[in-house]
Amino acid sequence: MSDMNQAMVEKYRSSFLKEVEANVEEGHWVKMCMQCGVCSGSCPLGPHWEHPPQEIFMMIRAGKREDVLSSSSMWMCTSCYNCIARCPRGLPITHIMHGLANYSKRLGLQPKNQPTAKFSQLFWNNLTKTGRVNELKLGLSLYFMNGIGPGIKTALKMQDVGLGMLKTGRLNPLEILGGHSIKDKSGLQKMLKKAFEIEEAKIAEYKG
Amino acid sequence: MSEVIATNQTILVVGGGISGLTAALEAAECGKQVILLEKSPSVGGRVGQLHKYFPKLCVPSCGLEIQYRRLKANKNVRLLTMAEVTQISGDAGNFTVNVKVSPRYVNENCTACGECGKAVSAEFDDEFNYGMKKRKGAYLVSHMAYPQRFVIDPRIVAGDDGAKAKEACKYGAVELDMQEQNLNLNVGAVVWATGWKPYDAAKIQPYGYDRYDNVISNVEFERMLDPFGPTGGKIVRPSDGHAPKNIAFIQCAGSRDQNHLKHCSRICCMATLKQTTYVKDQLGDNCKSTVYYIDIRAIDRIDDFHRKVKEDANVTFVKSKVANITGGENGNVILNGVDTEGYNRYRTEHDLVVLATGMESTVPAGVFPAGININEHNFIELDGDSGIYGAGCSSDALDVNRAAQNATAAALRAIQVVTRVAGQEG
Secondary structure, three states, X not given: OOHHHHHXXXXXXXXXXXXXXXXXXXXXXXXXXXXXXXXXXHOOOHHHOOOOHHHHHHHHHOOOHHHHHOOOHHHHOOOOOHHHHHOOOXXXXXXXXXXXXXXXXXXXXXXXXXHXXXXXXXXXXXXXXXXXXXXXXXXXXXXXXXXXXXXXXXXXXXXXXXXXXXXXXXXXXXXXXXXXXXOOHHHHHHHHHHHXXXXXXXXXHHOO | OOOOXXXXXXXXXXXXXXXXXXXXXXXHHOOOEEEEEEXXXXXXXXXXXXXXXXXXXXXXXHHHHHHHHHHHHOOOEEEEEOEEEEEEEEEOOEEEEEEEEOOOOXXXXXXXXXXXXXXXOOEEEOHHHOOOOEEEOEEOOOOOOOOOOOEEOHHHHOOHHHHHHHHHOOOOOEOOOOOOEEEEEEEOEEEEOOOEEEOOHHHOHHHOOOOOOOXXXXXXXXXXXXOOOOOOOOOOOOOOOXXXXXXXXXXXXXXXXXXOOOOOOOOHHHHHHHHHHHHHHHHHXXXXXXXXXOOOOOOHHHHHHHHHHHHOOOEEEEEOOOOEEEEOHHHOEEEEEEOOOOOOXXXXXXXXXXXXXXXXXXXXXXXXXXXXXXOOOOOEOOOXXXXXXXXXXXXXXXXXXXXXXXXXHHHHHHHHHHHHHHHHHO
């Protein structure tokens, strides 16, 4: 085969679909989409998506790797499950969207300063530190997510809520000192580290 | 009722719609003995409820009339109306079939003069018109009813209306003490042709068939075109009786959907294309039609029909499965979704919505002997040796043309079974 032929074959090879099937949670469902559009029309946040789910599926099949993985669209999903309930082909669309978001994050392709991505990272860091969610620290880290100034502003705005939670015993101020933890903290962290290594090795070839 | 004679050389055809009629007549005209059962008081089935056939746009009553004439002329077919199969046991060449025959309360003396209908006063939902109209408690199913005999609704038999109907009849045809009968038939082969029913549109929750007056199904739309139908042949909005100006047709309403019917119902694309011609013929430039579809499945010769409809400037096609329908002003409704050609979000108001509802098989559970293969879509799979053959829409979602072909094939398989029996018996 001539070089030009090879180039054309490469151009039309749906390698991105295969990549999605291999690495994205529920990614093997993408090929089942019949482009009816019911998911996009049913999405309550639909108008705010750059590309609605049905278009994302088509873009995956068309090999638009960069456009899909750097899109903010799948980060807009609020897990309302309307799309899954209505999809005539039974695609787990919500899960695919989360899978795509997760995959783009692992490759470092997610849009910069995407709030959902930022929050997810904060939550993950908070959770994996002790094996338990430290709600006080999570709340505070959210307040200061966008810097000191806005953080103080938000904290002042929310102080009544915070005090109310303190009074009713819904928030423990001592959590600031490190907080409660699971029994085998280091065991959990070792396990997560190993899992991370395995996952990284799996996607190494796809990392730009 | 006169005695029904059946042997294991008899073919039983269950269902008197176009498929059952065709199968029964093809077998009978080959000289076989046939018993034809029909659950309702008249044969004709869904075809009798249609305004026009696609793609030729001719009138179904024409073809039905030919079948009725063949039926009347043939001594080999015994027709039993208001009869339902409750159980089949045995094997090919030797089935025992239990049949329940409901009382009609009108005997063969009936001349369909209509005096009993005039005498009674209670009214009920008219099944022939999908409840869009009322009928009397003593009634003829439709003008095309065969046999042309009235029926007394069991709900009036015991009351005053029953007595009035009996009194009004000059021919002694009303028999209020008629009883339900149970028959045991010995037959050689069974052709099952109980057809289809429209998928219950209310189950498609986002489309609000049960919430919005102006969301109707395509079978109801079809009834509107009948000059004797609920609207006297006029296309109107159920909410106010006005002529619509902007109709939406929604395809795959309940078909090709894991939440509803998984199969493609095959007829709905053509039914909608056909119905846009009704709109054009009756309302002309005063009404627009918009067809919302996943893909139009009009193949081979019916593709010409599709192309012709596409040329009509008043018909628009939107490639999109509508996500949901919300209420608007003046009984109008709003269709929400995203199209597939450009991913444009739309929010379009229409004053009448016709759901192209799917075709649901009526093959019953618990009637057939073990080993009869009924697939996940509730259609009977072909098994050459079983002696029980699905015909028409009991075997697959089919249009009238293909249902008749399929029924002929089923008749031939049944003929083979009873011929083999005859050969063995000498």
